[in-house]
Amino acid sequence: MNxxxxxQVLRNRxxxxxxxxxxxxxxxxxxxxFNEIENLKEEKNKQMIYFEDNNQKSRVExxxxxxxxxxxxxxxKINPFLNSVLGSNQIIFKDKMNWKxxxxxxxxxxxxxxxWNDFDVSIFHSIALSGNISNKENGCLQFSxxxxxxxxxxxxxxxxxxDEIDEKxxxxxxxxxxxxxxxxxxxxxHKSDKNISDNSRRIMYLTFNNEEExxxxxxYNKRKREFFPPNIERTKEYSFKNNxxxxxxxxx
Numbered sequence: 001m002n003x004x005x006x007x008q009v010l011r012n013r014x015x016x017x018x019x020x021x022x023x024x025x026x027x028x029x030x031x032x033x034f035n036e037i038e039n040l041k042e043e044k045n046k047q048m049i050y051f052e053d054n055n056q057k058s059r060v061e062x063x064x065x066x067x068x069x070x071x072x073x074x075x076x077k078i079n080p081f082l083n084s085v086l087g088s089n090q091i092i093f094k095d096k097m098n099w100k101x102x103x104x105x106x107x108x109x110x111x112x113x114x115x116w117n118d119f120d121v122s123i124f125h126s127i128a129l130s131g132n133i134s135n136k137e138n139g140c141l142q143f144s145x146x147x148x149x150x151x152x153x154x155x156x157x158x159x160x161x162x163d164e165i166d167e168k169x170x171x172x173x174x175x176x177x178x179x180x181x182x183x184x185x186x187x188x189x190h191k192s193d194k195n196i197s198d199n200s201r202r203i204m205y206l207t208f209n210n211e212e213e214x215x216x217x218x219x220y221n222k223r224k225r226e227f228f229p230p231n232i233e234r235t236k237e238y239s240f241k242n243n244x245x246x247x248x249x250x251x252x
Contacts, residue, residue: 003084006183010085010125013145014188017174021181026077031178033070034131034202037063037097048221048230056101062221064095064206074206078127078181082208085183086125090208091215093124094224099131099202100139100195109144109161109169112207113186114151115244118223119216121209123149124186130176131202136193138201140176144169144189152189158244161189 009016022030040060042049047066050059064071074092082090093116100106116124134140155162161169169189174182184190186207195201209216225233228245 001081001084003087006085007087010183010185012147013143014147015143015174015182015184015190017176018181018183020179022179026073027178029069030073030129031131033067033073034097034204037067037070037204038099038131038202042230042232044233045225048225049232050230052105056104058100058104059096059098061094061096061224063097064092064217078206079208082125082127082183086210089211090125091211092217093119093121093207093209094217094220095204095206097131097202097204099200100192101200102195102198104139104195104201106139106193106195107191108157108159109166109189109191110159111151111161111187111189113149114154114159116186116207116220118244119209119214119220121213121216124207124209126184126186126205126207128176128182128184129204129206130178130180131204132200133175133177134201134203135175135197136173137195137197138199139192139195140201141174141182141203142171142191142193143174143184144171146188149187151187166191 006016006018037060040047040049040063047063048061049057052058064074079090112124112126128141152165153162154160176182224245228243
């Protein structure tokens with residue numbers, strides 16, 4: 001693998017897709033983990049499960065700590081690869097899996113760094129893994145090339161890039177299969193559309209930061225649970241508008 005080339009592309013445009021990164025055995029193993037994580041049940045003080053406005057389950061977070069299989073897969077296969085691409089040791093910052101069932105809503109154009117800038121980290125990198133075919137019809141990821149570490153103008157909804165800038169950016173649909181791997185940084189603009197197909201779309205996101213800048217996995221998830229608790233842990237009415245722990249999401 002040409003790690004220096006991957007690094008250069010990542011620096012120049014903010015994201016890179018590596019086709020057929022996983023072999024057949026790894027792909028089957030990963031898809032089994034997708035199924036197991038998607039079927040996790042709500043449990044207080046463990047994995048955090050979120051829903052859309054229509055009460056359709058849409059996201060699970062904080063499963064890395066409790067699912068030994070995916071943790072081993074990440075530690076043995078994904079983390080070392082990312083270390084080689086970036087040329088430094090990376091440590092996991094957060095984990096989540098989003099899925100869009102048919103008619104599942106999209107995610108507005110945004111940059112991830114704004115959601116995490118209360119941590120003293122210069123840049124984050126996320127790995128996106130596909131739990132099935134991800135294409136235009138079911139709401140695949142879209143990226144706009146961006147080599148800056150500047151936050152673009154935000155709309156009145158915290159975390160969302162203004163419609164005016166969104167319309168000016170050139171967007172690329174990044175269609176993937178379960179054999180592919182995508183890396184993107186926390187400043188590159190990205191979004192996805194509504195799932196207008198009859199098929200589900202699942203993507204797992206694993207976010208890392210340079211180990212020299214600190215280990216914030218537990219602290220991030222503690223804050224997430226405090227400021228945007230999963231449904232099962234809510235003891236009162238919450239207003240999540242302009243909540244940095246729920247940026248550009250269709251979650252409630």
